[in-house]
Amino acid sequence: MATIRDVARIAEVSIASVSRFINAPEKVRQKTREKIRTAMDQCGYRFNYAAKVLSTRRTQTIGLVIPTITNTVFAESTRGLQDEATLRGYQVLMVNADYDPAAEGRLIRHLLERQVDALVMTVSNPMGTIAGLADAINVPAVFLFSTLPDAPVSNVGINNERGGYDATAHLADLGHERIAMLAGRFVSSDRSRHRYEGYRRCLEERGLEHDPALVVETPFGLEHCREGVARLMDTPNPPTAIFASNDLMAIGAMGELRSFGLSVPQDISVVGFDDVTMASYVAPRLTTIRQPVYEMGRRAAQMAIGALSQNNGEPRRLILDHELVVRESTASLR
Amino acid sequence: MATIRDVARIAEVSIASVSRFINAPEKVRQKTREKIRTAMDQCGYRFNYAAKVLSTRRTQTIGLVIPTITNTVFAESTRGLQDEATLRGYQVLMVNADYDPAAEGRLIRHLLERQVDALVMTVSNPMGTIAGLADAINVPAVFLFSTLPDAPVSNVGINNERGGYDATAHLADLGHERIAMLAGRFVSSDRSRHRYEGYRRCLEERGLEHDPALVVETPFGLEHCREGVARLMDTPNPPTAIFASNDLMAIGAMGELRSFGLSVPQDISVVGFDDVTMASYVAPRLTTIRQPVYEMGRRAAQMAIGALSQNNGEPRRLILDHELVVRESTASLR
DNA sequence: AACCTTGATGTAACCGGTTACACAGTATGG
DNA sequence: CCATACTGTGTAACCGGTTACATCAAGGTT
Numbered sequence: 001m002a003t004i005r006d007v008a009r010i011a012e013v014s015i016a017s018v019s020r021f022i023n024a025p026e027k028v029r030q031k032t033r034e035k036i037r038t039a040m041d042q043c044g045y046r047f048n049y050a051a052k053v054l055s056t057r058r059t060q061t062i063g064l065v066i067p068t069i070t071n072t073v074f075a076e077s078t079r080g081l082q083d084e085a086t087l088r089g090y091q092v093l094m095v096n097a098d099y100d101p102a103a104e105g106r107l108i109r110h111l112l113e114r115q116v117d118a119l120v121m122t123v124s125n126p127m128g129t130i131a132g133l134a135d136a137i138n139v140p141a142v143f144l145f146s147t148l149p150d151a152p153v154s155n156v157g158i159n160n161e162r163g164g165y166d167a168t169a170h171l172a173d174l175g176h177e178r179i180a181m182l183a184g185r186f187v188s189s190d191r192s193r194h195r196y197e198g199y200r201r202c203l204e205e206r207g208l209e210h211d212p213a214l215v216v217e218t219p220f221g222l223e224h225c226r227e228g229v230a231r232l233m234d235t236p237n238p239p240t241a242i243f244a245s246n247d248l249m250a251i252g253a254m255g256e257l258r259s260f261g262l263s264v265p266q267d268i269s270v271v272g273f274d275d276v277t278m279a280s281y282v283a284p285r286l287t288t289i290r291q292p293v294y295e296m297g298r299r300a301a302q303m304a305i306g307a308l309s310q311n312n313g314e315p316r317r318l319i320l321d322h323e324l325v326v327r328e329s330t331a332s333l334r
Numbered sequence: 335m336a337t338i339r340d341v342a343r344i345a346e347v348s349i350a351s352v353s354r355f356i357n358a359p360e361k362v363r364q365k366t367r368e369k370i371r372t373a374m375d376q377c378g379y380r381f382n383y384a385a386k387v388l389s390t391r392r393t394q395t396i397g398l399v400i401p402t403i404t405n406t407v408f409a410e411s412t413r414g415l416q417d418e419a420t421l422r423g424y425q426v427l428m429v430n431a432d433y434d435p436a437a438e439g440r441l442i443r444h445l446l447e448r449q450v451d452a453l454v455m456t457v458s459n460p461m462g463t464i465a466g467l468a469d470a471i472n473v474p475a476v477f478l479f480s481t482l483p484d485a486p487v488s489n490v491g492i493n494n495e496r497g498g499y500d501a502t503a504h505l506a507d508l509g510h511e512r513i514a515m516l517a518g519r520f521v522s523s524d525r526s527r528h529r530y531e532g533y534r535r536c537l538e539e540r541g542l543e544h545d546p547a548l549v550v551e552t553p554f555g556l557e558h559c560r561e562g563v564a565r566l567m568d569t570p571n572p573p574t575a576i577f578a579s580n581d582l583m584a585i586g587a588m589g590e591l592r593s594f595g596l597s598v599p600q601d602i603s604v605v606g607f608d609d610v611t612m613a614s615y616v617a618p619r620l621t622t623i624r625q626p627v628y629e630m631g632r633r634a635a636q637m638a639i640g641a642l643s644q645n646n647g648e649p650r651r652l653i654l655d656h657e658l659v660v661r662e663s664t665a666s667l668r
Numbered sequence: 669a670a671c672c673t674t675g676a677t678g679t680a681a682c683c684g685g686t687t688a689c690a691c692a693g694t695a696t697g698g
Numbered sequence: 699c700c701a702t703a704c705t706g707t708g709t710a711a712c713c714g715g716t717t718a719c720a721t722c723a724a725g726g727t728t
Contacts, residue, residue: 335684337683337684338684338685339685349684349686350686352685353685353686356685381684381685382684382685384685385683386686388684388685389687390685
């Protein structure tokens with residue numbers, strides 16, 4: 001494999017000129033540029049990124065930890081992150097932790113070994129991550145999707161507690177009294193827990209009974225909704241409405257409810273969370289809480305890169321607005 | 335930032351021992367191990383991956399090019415690829431090209447600069463990529479999702495032409511005569527083109543008229559189905575069945591058809607392609623051609639890593655079986 | 669003519685790991 | 699007792715870029 005030394009020899013210039021040609025062509029004379037270009041073609045030169053990283057100690061890369069790639073919310077936020085990063089000359093190195101706290105720690109260390117310049121993370125429990133890895137993380141860090149009022153680390157997202165409240169309030173406004181929550185495992189997601197807390201607060205404020213049998217925690221993922229829905233519906237006094245932790249689970253729940261011979265929203269209402277693109281295409285179109293996920297990804301990239309250049313260690317917190325989007329999956333009780 | 339030289343100095347051993355401790359602890363004496371471990375803790379040592387890559391010229395990384403992260407087929411195949419890679423001590427560096435041929439070339443070069451040990455790619459036009467980048471690609475390469483009978487490069491996937499044929503034949507068997515195809519842009523995907531060829535062959539074999547107005551090409555992605563469906567349905571003689579290039583577009587089409595006041599499958603049948611997890615949860619459950627995507631991802635990783643160790647440059651081709659999965663979105667004509 | 673500025677180029681050290689090879693000390697076998 | 703093998707460790711060169719600093723030529727100013 002050819003190196004800049006080979007190129008320099010063939011072009012009869014110094015390695016410094018070759019390096020300058022690569023990084024700032026305007027700094028080398030037209031004539032020299034051409035000599036270098038032909039020499040490169042001649043020996044099939046390939047730039048070695050590792051060598052650059054070693055000598056500059058910069059990778060121009062943001063490390064991204066997401067819970068899963070199979071939920072498209074994360075695909076959409078990643079798109080925002082990538083677009084913004086690309087715009088500013090950064091790359092994104094993405095890893096997914098499958099909602100596993102142990103894997104998160106491993107992956108964060110892995111990204112740091114790879115010399116990422118900054119970290120953007122969506123993890124099970126950001127406060128736990130901060131506590132456990134604070135001294136290991138020596139680059140700007142941003143938590144995405146979680147908002148942490150009192151954390152010493154930047155974060156961007158929505159107010160999940162209020163989102164959970166608003167979803168539940170919408171169902172209560174429609175006259176529902178037995179409102180269930182199909183929740184992603186709290187240990188896997190502080191967002192899910194915060195949404196649950198909003199759900200609880202709403203029930204209390206409205207004077208609705210909180211029946212523990214109406215809250216089921218399941219692992220995230222479409223495949224895991226079956227058992228959750230069964231646990232909710234195979235009871236003497238089943239719910240008339242379900243609030244799901246996210247759209248994926250809401251769609252999964254609607255699929256399962258049909259297997260039970262129930263129609264949404266005639267027999268039972270369903271609210272999701274996220275407003276993924278798919279939510280407005282399924283039947284019935286899903287009522288949900290919209291998060292500005294693309295924008296959230298962009299802002300996370302801005303924060304991470306901004307912290308890099310300004311170097312004023314002050315954490316930034318950004319709480320964006322969510323919005324209830326009423327579609328067809330919710331209705332008044334008959 | 336501490337280096338192995340710092341660790342060596344503090345532990346009063348040589349840098350070679352520190353390196354051995356990191357890579358093969360059993361090669362250093364128990365006593366030495368402990369000295370090194372405490373020295374590392376003391377100075378907060380962090381391994382530098384770029385230095386390793388530079389000196390070993392190996393990254394233990396597979397570069398992966400996919401068209402988009404917002405279609406979950408690619409999430410599911412990536413999962414298979416990652417699982418297999420992890421099992422064998424490899425990592426995956428994923429980039430998405432947004433179905434843009436120009437971006438594909440850039441990204442492939444980018445991955446090569448990053449010294450990936452092998453490439454797994456799903457690109458618009460593999461033959462074009464081979465022609466254009468043959469001399470640039472100096473690592474084992476595997477095309478995923480596309481099968482290329484005569485290509486000098488390894489590939490794994492299904493027979494897309496026959497998949498397209500089978501989807502169309504299913505509709506013809508149900509008595510449909512005006513069968514449309516909602517196709518992802520052919521220039522963006524040779525899979526889409528091959529599926530179209532199967533569609534054509536089926537129409538011919540069955541003696542069905544091929545009406546060019548019944549084939550619309552649209553960009554990939556849910557958002558782009560609206561116009562495609564409108565073009566198909568706003569005609570004097572609309573189709574009674576639609577074969578979509580993939581499940582995402584099929585789901586998008588079903589959503590649009592409802593906006594036209596049409597019921598699937600009573601008024602019009604829809605067949606998808608891929609069998610993403612979501613396909614069996616939407617209403618109506620989607621009839622589709624199943625690809626073993628997780629398995630495809632695993633096999634691609636096996637091929638790539640296998641080629642690396644054996645180093646016998648023979649390309650491997652693997653055509654896995656697809657399967658028609660009949661669900662609720664297709665029915666006989668009334 | 670002397671001096672200064674500017675631009676283009678070259679030299680050599682450095683980034684932080686890996687590893688071939690040398691060497692010392694200990695164990696094994698005849 | 700010595701030859702031999704084996705284990706554990708250290709030295710130093712190397713991987714392929716970047717960049718501070720030195721050098722030199724050309725052009726402008728007084």
